[in-house]
Amino acid sequence: MFQAVTKTLSVASTTSACRGILLGIRHYCKKTPTKLRVSQALSGADLGANVKVQGWVRSVRPQKANVFLHVNDGSSLQPLQVVAGAELNDPLLTFGSAVEVSGILKKSPHKKQPVELEAEQITVIGECTPVDFPFKIKERHGLEYIRQFPHLRCRTNAFSSLLRIRSEATTAVHSYFRENDFVQIHTPIITSNDCEGAGELFQVKPSGPEIVEDEYFFSVPAFLTVPGQLHLEVISGAFSRVYTFGPTFRAENSQSRRHLAEFYMVEAEISFTESIEDLTKVMENMFKSATEHVLAHCVEDVDLFHKHVTPGHRDTVDAMMKSSFPVITYTEAVDILNRSSEKFTFPTDWGCDLKTEHEKYLVKHCGNAPVFVTDYPYDLKPFYARDNQDHPERTAAAVDLLVPGVGELCGGSLREERLDLLSARLEEAGLEDTYSWYLDLRRFGSVPHGGFGLGFERYLQCILGVDNIKDVIPFPRFSHSCLL
């Protein structure tokens, strides 16, 4: 192990930036140290052992007799404290540099950390010139500042916490569905249908000179998926519980703090539904199960957000977890809005779409807790939403979940499974040929079914209290911005 490193370093030493500097070897012939990740070292299981830890320097405090380093390798928010004799100090031991430290793991005399590494050898693997590095030691940079450096911001505490939380939340979503017998389906990114007819689509073409003789590479115009729903409905014709979790796209010219051109959606489709409650149950359970998992598995990382980024947000989260999400109809929602003394910018007449200001008011009205709004006007909903066939105000069996701070988190509906009704609606829209395959799903063994989508970034905003959606995704894409 030692030899291999030395070899790497001797190769590296022929170059300028990655010069390996051996800062003193006390014990040449000792047993090869065990390689540990920072989280493993912090667990305390290897107290007294001779170990090697590799990572990046997050702080350097030189004192008279000793130098103290904090070393982080992404495995936890908490760094490993390294204590080294002053003779091991070196001007290249700077904030942001990469190091390898060997020594003995000891119980720390300080309360702040359980263990510390008494260094016997420190090697600077990769230098980091403080004056050029955009992040400064001891400074707490805001999310907006670090957003300017998409290739470096993962090296800050806040964004590395976010990435661990995002990874854990992803696991939590998969676990929920797996435990509830859902089969995961990879719905396609490139599609020849536009689902909602929304028009805000990205089109996909080969970048070079056309490499097929056709007008189109795929023989038809091809777009980036808006939702995976229609494809998920295909599969739900044989699987009574399916879900997908992947990127979706909107070509919206928006710089809003709630919209991205590329964002992740969790979508589920359930067959043999009896009412909209079959959907709200899954939405609420998934929300709570995932949140519980994240709160339990990312204690320090979530705390960083709840203490330093959005103080006080933990109370909102706790309240959400305790609440039974109320269900109101769109008609009741409109009544609530019309009875309120609030002045809204957009109209609140029956038939109008609910805007962010309305959603926010409804959430506040319901005790700052998540609320389901069901049975929207039929004319507001896409062709696939199930007709409630009610009078005099015709509604569709659709549902949105509104949450504090974010507004709409989920949207779903029962789907029109009745061939004649669906057929008539598609014909009206001139779409019966485009969607003949979709009608086939109702021709052969059609069943009542429904599903929903949850915006994953909005979910993270909701539980962390992060104001801007660009701060909860590794590489945000929006109009005028596609960095890296």
Place this chain on the structure above:
Amino acid sequence: MFQAVTKTLSVASTTSACRGILLGIRHYCKKTPTKLRVSQALSGADLGANVKVQGWVRSVRPQKANVFLHVNDGSSLQPLQVVAGAELNDPLLTFGSAVEVSGILKKSPHKKQPVELEAEQITVIGECTPVDFPFKIKERHGLEYIRQFPHLRCRTNAFSSLLRIRSEATTAVHSYFRENDFVQIHTPIITSNDCEGAGELFQVKPSGPEIVEDEYFFSVPAFLTVPGQLHLEVISGAFSRVYTFGPTFRAENSQSRRHLAEFYMVEAEISFTESIEDLTKVMENMFKSATEHVLAHCVEDVDLFHKHVTPGHRDTVDAMMKSSFPVITYTEAVDILNRSSEKFTFPTDWGCDLKTEHEKYLVKHCGNAPVFVTDYPYDLKPFYARDNQDHPERTAAAVDLLVPGVGELCGGSLREERLDLLSARLEEAGLEDTYSWYLDLRRFGSVPHGGFGLGFERYLQCILGVDNIKDVIPFPRFSHSCLL
């Protein structure tokens, strides 16, 4: 529960396709039956219970006194056998129709199934006219035939098995990385860099009239990602173990049985590497861990492929699992090819790329087991591959994993972490401005690192023995084809 269903049915009965037919109720006032999924019913835990099962009819066998149905809901390959008195039979009980069956779960007198459902009530929820339905009862349709019906093929045994296996293999991949402390990163789909300069990219533009005043929506040309590697490398500057698992794209005009325009890649990036072995270990362990998981969790589904689709393939899989994947260098591989008596179409001189025919030969030469080929000619590899600085034949620290039937399954390399070498190579290619952010990763705390990508569809082909890549993805996209 009963009432709700009846309500659904009475609504449905106003329409043609989804007419609900109540076929006889023996016991009106009995306890509400427990709703079970087919896999739950088959587990035998509810023997003697009054249950309700919903699904699709996979076979109908009317006899003198009884009618036998097989009902499937996607939760397992094995259907639930329903036994009903002849009086419950109905012409609408056809192959492909959707039904709801209530009755008592009993131990089956037949060896083939552990339990059967003695029906008290059968409701046809969705009809399926046999003459129009493209799949026929008792016929085993080939994969090529069912591929013509992308919206219906999940209703066949083979493709529903594939979907369950794919879902389970996805879980297995995530589990492997999670258990080994990797953080999952959602690398972007839309990107402004083309990574390999391969040229076979899809470009992304808003489909409607331009909605931003700029020439480009993102202010720069934007493409669909080829690999997530460069973005993963960004994160590996703060996290020593990261991975991503998502769709990637190639605008190749290919109809090959190994290529798609949209396919899934598992990519991992590991910091503080010492040699290429740090990568081969992870590739081999992940392959074996995922395969072990799939073989253990999808016994019946995998058997369907190994018995009926590709007889004999199980031996190949077992041999792969037992083998320690050998490692040979590219130079050794070329020697093997040149010493062989095989006539190759493409040249095998040192410096030439290995083609499928060569890969197949090497796999066969190594006992029809997976084999790693390392240290490819420097000039064959992209700018980010680490220069081995060897003489006289200059190689790069790159590695491919070749497997039986498929050829290249994984490709990876150590990355050039030395700023001066990387910088010189990018300058040579005129790319130093485009990749200045990538050079930054080497300016600030650079560490030796490397990674690899695994083609997920090829992995499924490899373990199942499926010849055509279009048969292991729910919605295949390739030149001239983007159905649904």
